[in-house]
């Protein structure tokens with residue numbers, strides 16, 4: 001029995017060593033390394049897709065032309081405030097319906113005093129409460145800043161705002177609020193998705209000294225907004241946003257911001273409910 005066992009081991013050992021000398025082993029190794037290489041390279045490229053945003057933004061235009069350039073590109077050169085409100089909308093508007101979430105927190109003043117922005121880009125404006133707050137503050141400080149509000153003015157289904165043929169009147173109520181507060185000269189709005197508006201600004205070379213991210217709260221939306229917003233940040237600017245402590249979507253905003261900071265080697269600090277990244 002023991003001899004048989006010894007025989008079996010010797011036989012198999014010989015079989016293995018014979019195999020090792022055969023050219024097939026080299027071919028197998030070659031094939032194996034090809035498979036490993038392919039798998040790792042395809043997983044790397046899938047991974048890097050998360051960090052790839054195609055357009056390289058144009059050379060920066062001076063802040064003094066931001067409003068005019070945007071009016072040309074988004075409104076065929078006219079003003080979106082002309083002849084406001086349209087007759088069919090006027091009866092539905094509240095004289096002033098201005099509410100938000102932490103929209104006049106100390107963070108706005110803290111950053112405006114520190115960065116003295118000429119251009120502010122707000123990604124997510126709703127009824128304009130935070131934009132109005134920033135406009136009034138920059139006006140008081142004599143900064144002559146231009147605030148660009150990006151919002152598709154759809155918010156979410158079931159909004160407490162009148163609707164005409166399925167068209168919720170959020171944008172009109174936003175404009176009404178700006179008119180009521182007399183800040184239309186300081187604020188221009190772009191009623192598009194964050195993707196479309198920020199991409200266009202990138203192509204046009206329109207950058208912000210302060211960029212506020214406050215649109216959707218799920219990880220994927222926040223991830224895209226933070227990446228797109230950061231591309232539009234001027235040299236020595238600041239990017240910040242709301243909802244760092246908001247548990248909605250399992251802290252989607254915080255996960256996106258923290259991942260972004262990790263990838264870029266930046267530090268996130270907080271100011272009240274807001275996150276702040278000062279890259280310089």
Ligand SMILES: C[S@@+](CC[C@H](N)C(=O)[O-])C[C@H]1O[C@@H](n2cnc3c(N)ncnc32)[C@H](O)[C@@H]1O
Pocket residue numbers: 099100101102103123124125126127128129130131150151152153154155156192193194195214215216221
């Ligand atoms: C939380 S509110 C903004 C509040 C505002 N910053 C304030 O404090 O007064 C979020 C806004 O983001 C807008 N929004 C969400 N996702 C968007 C998207 N993908 N494109 C454009 N706007 C979007 C919504 O329409 C909504 O008005």
